[in-house]
Amino acid sequence: MTKQSSLSPGSRLNDYTTQDGAAWRVSALKEVSYDVMVQPRLLDPANPALADALSSGTTPARRLIVIDATVRSLYGEQLAAYLAGHDVEFHLCVIDAHESAKVMETVFEVVDAMDAFGVPRRHAPVLAMGGGVLTDIVGLAASLYRRATPYVRIPTTLIGMIDAGIGAKTGVNFREHKNRLGTYHPSSLTLIDPGFLATLDARHLRNGLAEILKVALVKDAELFDLLEGHGASLVEQRMQPGEGGTGGAALTVLRRAVQGMLEELQPNLWEHQLRRLVDFGHSFSPSVEMAALPELLHGEAVCIDMALSSVLAHHRGLLTEAELGRVLDVMRLLHLPVLHPVCTPDLMRAALADTVKHRDGWQHMPLPRGIGDAVFVNDVTQREIEAALLTLAERDRVPRWRALHGAVDMGV
Known part of the structure; x- marks a missing residue:
């Protein structure tokens, strides 16, 4: 005999008899929805978007704000004036958020601040304002605190606006492993203001453009064309929107990148399906990034993986010589690396082995098929990897890494 209890919609509790006694099966569905909004001039007192996001129906609202140290130095006074003008009481938790600090100790700093502030469980979202490292840290802390506390993200870097700040994943590094500890806990709202990019240095802007190039190569040929035609100007003008020309291209690039990423994330938010187009550039890069830390930024490691x-893909006949040339030329145009000294055959072998574990025993490696499309493969061999490394070394004789970043020769 089976009985169904009266629980919330989408939930069931069935009891049934087994040979040795009784058993129960619990089934539940959790509806998740969140908003991603482009909001120029977010800290303009005339723009109510941020105040509305922090409102709880009581006056004054009281909020904890976790902010990156650099962002505070640039925008702290403007943020304080905005919040005061909208009658929001606040306390700042300032984090020096960089990759080496992306560890559980920093998560505990945020949890300490939440506890000291007295963050309630449901109706006072924590505000996370900074780059992808900071939003990942705050997201993990929020997911752990009282088993799920809401938060709002304001990404201030390009990689945060089009990648880290718009998905469901949180995470920190553990030992030599990238994002080994994490949860799925999207913020209730992400507010994107391209104006923050005006103060972002060129290298970090290119870091975000690498993730945009990822989306372009596997699903959006028009986006690739925009990067090919406007990439240098996008960096020079810090992707500031404007009328026509590069300004118009900047907003189009941003919107297409966010749209493309969300199209891939939304139907597979919890990663039940491990064949993911957005994993392009992420088969080798986690190990490369951690081995080179702090020399490589995340997007730079992703670009090496994409190269x-x-x-x-070219060696398998999926990309023509001309298409491969265009891909590598755009990477050079954006001053992104295609090799690094840590990319030895042994490291790449270990990197792929770790990825196979992460993808439950399969490579599920996305490879571009032409520009704007991709296929998944599961049979890449070590010999192929070593041949690809040699090809990249031959095409990249000039030690661009030293020229661009004052580091060591990029040859292998």
Whole structure:
């Protein structure tokens, strides 16, 4: 005999008899929805978007704000004036958020601040304002505090606006492993203001453009064309929107990148399906990034992975010589690396082995098929990887890494 209890919609509790006694099966569905909004001039007192996001129906609202140290130095006074003008009481928790600080100790700093502030469980979202490292840290802390506390994200870097700040994943590094500890806990709202990019240095802007290039290569040929035609100007003008020309291209690039990423994330938010187009550039890069830390930024490591994967695709006949040339030329145009000294055959072997574990025993490696499309493969060999490394080394004789970043020669 089976009985169904009266629980919330989408939930069931069935009891049934087994040979040795009784058993129960609990089934529940959790509806998740969140908003991603482009809001120029977010800190303009005349713009109510941020105040509305922090409102709880009581006056004054009281909020904890976790903010990156650099962002505070640039926008702290403007933020304080905005919040005061909208009658929001606040306390700042300032974090020096960089990759080396993306560890559980920093998460505990945020949890300490939440506890000291007295963050309630449901109706006073924590505000996370900074780059992708900071929003990942705050997201993990919020997911752990009282088993789920809401938060709002204001990404201030390009990689945060089009990648880290708009998905469901949180995470920190553990030992030599990238994002080994984490949860799925999207913020209730992400507010994107391209104006923050005006103060972002060129290297960090290119770091975000690498993730935009990822989306372009596997699903959006028009986006690739925009990067090819406007990439240098986008960096020079810090992707500031304007009328026509590069300004118009900047907003189009931003919107297409966010749209493309969300199209891939929304139907597979909890990653039940491990064949993910957005994993392009992420088969080798986690190990490369951690091995080179702090020398490589995340997007730079992703670009190295994309370059290697593109050569693998070319060797398999998926990319023509002309298409591979265009891909590598755009990477050079954006001053992104395609190799690094840590990219030894042994590291790449270990990187792929770790990725196979992460993808439940399969490579599920996305490779570009032409520009704007991709296929998944599961049979990449070590010999192919080493051949691709040699090809990249031959195409990249000039030690651009030293020229661009004052580091060591990029040859292998």
